[in-house]
Amino acid sequence: MARERVISSKPQPQDRDVSVVSLRPTTLDEMVGQRSVIEKVSIAIQAAKQRGEPLEHVLFDGPPGLGKTTLAHVIAKEMTERPVRMTSGPALSKQADLMPLLTNLERGDILFIDEIHRLPKIVEEFLYSAMEDFRVDVTIEGGLRGRVVNFNLQPFTLIGATTRAGLLGGAMRDRFGLQFHLSYYESTDLATIISRSAAKLGLQAKQDALDTIACRSRGTPRVANRLLRRVRDYAQVCGDGTLTEDIARQALTVQQVDDLGLDELDRAFLTTLIQVYEGGPAGIEALAASMGQERDTLEDVVEPYLLQIGFVIRTRQGRQATREACEHLHLEPPATRPVTRTPSEEPSLFSTES
Ligand SMILES: Nc1ncnc2c1ncn2[C@@H]1O[C@H](COP(=O)(O)OP(=O)(O)OP(=O)(O)O)[C@@H](O)[C@H]1O
Ligand SMILES: [Mg+2]
Numbered sequence: 001m002a003r004e005r006v007i008s009s010k011p012q013p014q015d016r017d018v019s020v021v022s023l024r025p026t027t028l029d030e031m032v033g034q035r036s037v038i039e040k041v042s043i044a045i046q047a048a049k050q051r052g053e054p055l056e057h058v059l060f061d062g063p064p065g066l067g068k069t070t071l072a073h074v075i076a077k078e079m080t081e082r083p084v085r086m087t088s089g090p091a092l093s094k095q096a097d098l099m100p101l102l103t104n105l106e107r108g109d110i111l112f113i114d115e116i117h118r119l120p121k122i123v124e125e126f127l128y129s130a131m132e133d134f135r136v137d138v139t140i141e142g143g144l145r146g147r148v149v150n151f152n153l154q155p156f157t158l159i160g161a162t163t164r165a166g167l168l169g170g171a172m173r174d175r176f177g178l179q180f181h182l183s184y185y186e187s188t189d190l191a192t193i194i195s196r197s198a199a200k201l202g203l204q205a206k207q208d209a210l211d212t213i214a215c216r217s218r219g220t221p222r223v224a225n226r227l228l229r230r231v232r233d234y235a236q237v238c239g240d241g242t243l244t245e246d247i248a249r250q251a252l253t254v255q256q257v258d259d260l261g262l263d264e265l266d267r268a269f270l271t272t273l274i275q276v277y278e279g280g281p282a283g284i285e286a287l288a289a290s291m292g293q294e295r296d297t298l299e300d301v302v303e304p305y306l307l308q309i310g311f312v313i314r315t316r317q318g319r320q321a322t323r324e325a326c327e328h329l330h331l332e333p334p335a336t337r338p339v340t341r342t343p344s345e346e347p348s349l350f351s352t353e354s
Contacts, residue, residue, distance in 0.1 A: 184219025
């Protein structure tokens with residue numbers, strides 16, 4: 001994407017600066033929301049500690065920015081006080097990439113693999129025995145035929161995170177004893193999160209300003225923290241530094257984030273679907289091509305929230321915009337909605353008819 005997207009739930013470079021890193025909760029008690037997940041994680045941790053065993057392998061799935069990485073850090077702190085070993089699916093292209101990580105693990109350490117659905121098959125299969133028996137068989141080339149050497153590993157906990165649970169094979173999934181789905185946060189929880197963030201940043205903020213930001217954060221703590229910082233900038237430059245509701249509204253208007261937290265890209269998605277594809281159904285590839293966007297961006301960061309708030313539905317024929325979406329954008333709902341239209345009958349990608 002050419003433009004920085006302020007409500008993107010994907011991590012942005014500025015999220016890594018010191019102030020934001022320190023906004024991450026470090027203990028389970030500091031985590032806000034996701035009550036049922038936190039409770040189950042907490043019980044599993046206590047039970048494992050009482051038995052003196054490492055925690056079972058954990059899988060977190062859910063849209064970006066809801067706290068999967070944060071939870072991995074928190075679990076590591078609660079279990080071992082040692083830092084998490086972090087890696088990600090795309091960074092591991094062969095067995096040899098994983099070996100140093102595995103062999104350096106101490107008993108009870110946490111290995112975190114982000115985007116685990118993007119692990120190459122060969123690495124995934126190599127991981128199976130590591131997860132199940134804490135050993136790996138490595139084939140060493142040389143001589144007439146390869147030699148198989150097996151390495152014993154220290155018992156460890158693998159925490160996998162994925163934004164696309166559907167792309168994870170059953171064999172991998174079944175090896176996780178604990179599986180949790182993170183869902184979008186209630187806006188009251190987001191208001192609590194940013195009120196703590198404001199305190200950490202030394203900001204004076206009115207409750208109604210925090211509520212306004214929370215309502216426009218599309219259920220996502222990462223977005224809420226980012227909007228808070230944009231509003232802080234605005235308050236500093238255009239106000240007296242205090243976050244009032246007025247300042248929050250003005251700042252969010254400048255950022256083109258609307259009442260529901262939708263930004264230009266969300267609106268472009270809906271407008272394309274409604275005007276170019278007469279409300280749909282339209283395939284994701286066709287939509288991506290019409291908008292000049294990556295399919296992954298649409299599927300990972302745009303669509304999940306639009307589905308969640310009922311602005312888009314997915315049918316076998318493709319994506320369809322709902323009446324609520326048309327109303328929100330003040331667009332006329334398409335007069336006829338051919339729900340049974342097959343993908344081959346979709347309008348041409350370059351059609352501009354509305
Ligand atoms: N439950 C929570 N309470 C308070 N803050 C939270 C919570 N969950 C997440 N955050 C904040 O949101 C930010 C994003 O969380 P995190 O990086 O863990 O998301 P993620 O699910 O790993 O996203 P991705 O899929 O993009 O990797 C964190 O920096 C943290 O400040
Ligand atoms: Mg993450």
